[in-house]
Amino acid sequence: MELKVQLTGISESVGHLLPELVLISSLVISLLLGLFLKKNKQTILYIFSLATYLASFFIIIQTWPHQPVSLFGGMMRLDDFSAFFKLLFFTGGFLTILISKQKGETASEYIILIDAILLGACLLAMSMNFVMLILSMELISLPSYVLAGFAFDRKSSEGSLKYFLFGTVATACMIYGISLIYGLSGTLDFSSNQFIEALIDSKDSLLFVASFLILTALLFKIAAVPFHLWAPDVYESAPTPVVAFLSVVPKLAGLAIFIKMVLALNLFGQSALPWSMIVAFFAILSIVIGNLSALVQTNPKRMLAYSSIAQSGFLLIGLATMSMEGIHFLMFYAVIFLIMNFLVFAVLHQFENSINIQSVHNFAGLGRLSFLPAFSLLIGMIALTGLPPTAGFTAKLLIFTSLWTSYEDSHSITLLILMVVGLINTVIALFYYLKIPYLLFLKEPVSGSVAIKNSFPRNLFHLILVMLLIYLFLLPGGLMGWINQITFVL
Amino acid sequence: MSKQELLFFFSAFLFCSGLLIAVTKKNAIVVLMGIELMLNAANLNLALFNFQKRGMDGQLLALFIIIVAVCEAAVGIAIILKSYHFYHSSVLDQISDLKEKN
Numbered sequence: 001m002e003l004k005v006q007l008t009g010i011s012e013s014v015g016h017l018l019p020e021l022v023l024i025s026s027l028v029i030s031l032l033l034g035l036f037l038k039k040n041k042q043t044i045l046y047i048f049s050l051a052t053y054l055a056s057f058f059i060i061i062q063t064w065p066h067q068p069v070s071l072f073g074g075m076m077r078l079d080d081f082s083a084f085f086k087l088l089f090f091t092g093g094f095l096t097i098l099i100s101k102q103k104g105e106t107a108s109e110y111i112i113l114i115d116a117i118l119l120g121a122c123l124l125a126m127s128m129n130f131v132m133l134i135l136s137m138e139l140i141s142l143p144s145y146v147l148a149g150f151a152f153d154r155k156s157s158e159g160s161l162k163y164f165l166f167g168t169v170a171t172a173c174m175i176y177g178i179s180l181i182y183g184l185s186g187t188l189d190f191s192s193n194q195f196i197e198a199l200i201d202s203k204d205s206l207l208f209v210a211s212f213l214i215l216t217a218l219l220f221k222i223a224a225v226p227f228h229l230w231a232p233d234v235y236e237s238a239p240t241p242v243v244a245f246l247s248v249v250p251k252l253a254g255l256a257i258f259i260k261m262v263l264a265l266n267l268f269g270q271s272a273l274p275w276s277m278i279v280a281f282f283a284i285l286s287i288v289i290g291n292l293s294a295l296v297q298t299n300p301k302r303m304l305a306y307s308s309i310a311q312s313g314f315l316l317i318g319l320a321t322m323s324m325e326g327i328h329f330l331m332f333y334a335v336i337f338l339i340m341n342f343l344v345f346a347v348l349h350q351f352e353n354s355i356n357i358q359s360v361h362n363f364a365g366l367g368r369l370s371f372l373p374a375f376s377l378l379i380g381m382i383a384l385t386g387l388p389p390t391a392g393f394t395a396k397l398l399i400f401t402s403l404w405t406s407y408e409d410s411h412s413i414t415l416l417i418l419m420v421v422g423l424i425n426t427v428i429a430l431f432y433y434l435k436i437p438y439l440l441f442l443k444e445p446v447s448g449s450v451a452i453k454n455s456f457p458r459n460l461f462h463l464i465l466v467m468l469l470i471y472l473f474l475l476p477g478g479l480m481g482w483i484n485q486i487t488f489v490l
Numbered sequence: 491m492s493k494q495e496l497l498f499f500f501s502a503f504l505f506c507s508g509l510l511i512a513v514t515k516k517n518a519i520v521v522l523m524g525i526e527l528m529l530n531a532a533n534l535n536l537a538l539f540n541f542q543k544r545g546m547d548g549q550l551l552a553l554f555i556i557i558v559a560v561c562e563a564a565v566g567i568a569i570i571l572k573s574y575h576f577y578h579s580s581v582l583d584q585i586s587d588l589k590e591k592n
Contacts, residue, residue: 157573172528179535
């Protein structure tokens with residue numbers, strides 16, 4: 001009888017995983033298409049994957065709002081929080097395929113790997129159990145290591161090797177940490193009462209060690225200091241669309257599980273460890289080190305890597321407040337981060353087709369020759385800095401508001417330091433974010449430089465993203481109201 | 491010292507030596523070996539702690555981790571082979587084109 005109940009539970013759970021099932025079947029079909037198609041392989045595969053991502057996206061929209069439902073005997077839980085992140089992942093996948101230009105012979109592998117990362121990200125956002133956490137984390141990591149090497153050249157293979165070595169060490173640390181937590185709590189389900197009851201009075205130093213070991217892999221995934229060392233190398237060497245993808249989807253997936261993990265280990269504020277301060281500490285480190293290292297970079301992709309590290313710090317601020325409001329603003333920031341990051345990398349990719357973008361000095365004066373791409377890049381950079389009239393400003397403003405509220409409630413000095421450091425660094429960030437627009441518009445073109453290849457679809461794509469950034473600055477209410485309806489209980 | 495404590499310390503020793511190997515060794519393949527040691531330390535822990543608890547979830551997770559370790563090794567060896575193709579070496583100090591340029 002027991003078995004029968006379990007089997008019914010499993011077959012009922014499968015019905016809730018429709019977007020993932022679509023993704024899995026798309027993965028298998030892409031594999032077969034890659035084997036059998038001879039002509040127009042690339043185009044067909046791209047259109048097919050775009051269609052599947054759209055389909056999965058609309059399936060999630062259709063079933064909104066979700067009643068929180070526990071799947072597969074507590075392995076995962078589907079609620080609005082995870083569905084929100086799943087929407088972001090599919091948007092990220094869609095935009096990546098739109099700007100990708102992988103050559104025909106590797107196109108199907110490229111799409112399969114992206115499908116696998118999206119699948120892992122969806123499962124990670126839903127997971128409620130350490131088994132699921134480890135498996136979906138690996139499902140994201142392993143294809144990422146391979147994708148980082150997809151330029152198939154000397155540098156790219158090195159970037160992928162470094163990413164792999166750092167990544168596996170971080171994962172191994174996390175797995176050991178999980179085994180310790182299992183020993184202390186006796187359960188792998190981190191949302192269960194048993195987990196909370198076992199750890200609530202524990203002042204064991206083992207809990208301290210185990211928590212930090214688990215944080216290792218999560219901080220690695222979102223590229224936060226001190227586990228950020230892979231990011232500059234991978235960003236510099238991997239193909240630009242892959243970088244855009246890796247800087248958004250695995251990072252947001254990592255962030256989703258980071259939020260769940262910290263809230264679980266926080267034990268409703270009963271934990272012996274000051275989690276708000278720990279998160280604030282890593283946020284401060286990421287913001288300061290990311291920004292200061294970005295200042296001295298001359299390679300734009302390397303600079304954006306450090307900028308992305310600093311952005312992780314800003315995202316973590318929302319979690320450091322440990323309030324529902326802060327997490328809502330973090331989710332708003334995540335949406336804006338996705339748009340502005342894709343905008344900047346898409347424009348860089350367009351420049352890359354015409355000029356060597358290894359150094360910012362190659363951009364000098366190109367703004368006058370090709371206005372539209374340069375203008376889109378300017379807006380993207382302004383948004384990343386966090387200045388009006390872009391939604392980057394709204395996102396930063398909201399996240400600092402929640403930080404201030406939280407400081408007034410708790411009078412924690414760490415939060416005050418975080419506030420001051422964050423505001424000062426927004427000013428510092430101006431210097432490097434506006435370096436490229438400065439060169440584009442205010443420098444004389446080097447003799448012999450020509451306008452970059454213009455293409456109408458690409459310009460339109462950039463303009464849509466620019467419009468979105470400005471629209472969300474003027475009217476953030478719609479998106480914010482929608483996010484505010486998302487309730488989140490562990 | 492009871493048998494359990496002994497095993498627990500043994501797994502901690504395995505983890506530390508694995509981490510030490512992964513951090514200090516110069517050859518990428520030896521680093522992979524260190525990572526395997528770290529994962530096996532976690533497996534030993536899981537199997538050990540499972541003795542005192544009801545259910546099988548610890549041992550099941552250990553099985554899953556063995557699978558994860560195999561996947562990591564497969565992907566890792568492929569990536570190391572690819573970079574060997576370009577650099578003719580698997581020593582990490584020689585694979586260092588990417589670094590800060592100031």
